[in-house]
Amino acid sequence: MTDIIHVIILAIIEGLTEFLPVSSTGHMIIASSAMGIASDPFIKLFTIAIQFGAILSVVVLYFKRFFQSTRFYLKLFVAFIPAAIFGLLLSDTIDALLESALTVGITLFIGGIFLLFVDKLFNQPMVEKEEDITFVTALKIGFFQCIAMVPGVSRSAATIIGGMSQKLTRTAAAEFSFFLAVPTMFAATAKKMLDFFKDGNSFTGDQIQLLIIGNVVAFIVAMLAIRTFITFLEKKGFKLFGWYRIIVGAIIIGLYIAKVPLEVI
Structure with missing residues (x-):
């Protein structure tokens, strides 16, 4: 049975992790499993629906950027296309993977190792502003985003790394990742809602009421997380996030090996 405490916990996790390279979906799968509510149909929808609150925080924080030029929207649309296509084609496969905490553990661990070295791999940035991102670069970042369809990979990590691989600075890559989250997460939320109602x-x-509370909490927490993340990223890079992912991933894998139930593990 889902109650307001469960909802607030999940919304805080969403707000904290959605724009960090640690996988919000992975963390919510683990949290909902630990609370024994992962199989609740409403919770499965809720974990997607509260992304609306998180993406609204991006629009509010970067309000002027969203109303400055048509070219800005065209680049977001180009970057969004790969996820839209693969999301529709692989919808059933993605839903199946969302049931596996073990998948989350493995991808968190592997992704963490990569984050330990990403600052050294892409250390010659040339693009400092979103205005300088080309349509081809936007499309390439869009393909990187598709990797995050596997739970635990992290949409934020995939798109930021995708941006850095195209010579964007950490900040430019992170901000474009935030912008791209808006159409991507809005589409995912809309599809889940449509499927929910189509099924009667x-x-x-x-x-x-729980959906409203969840979105409000996710909105507030995401606002704070984005501000803190950008400042931290500029000064420290990705290594701390890499170690965090490795530790959490190792714990999840260890629990699986020890056959400690995490409900859906």
């Missing part, structure tokens, strides 16, 4: 489902009054 509806929300109770209590569930609507």
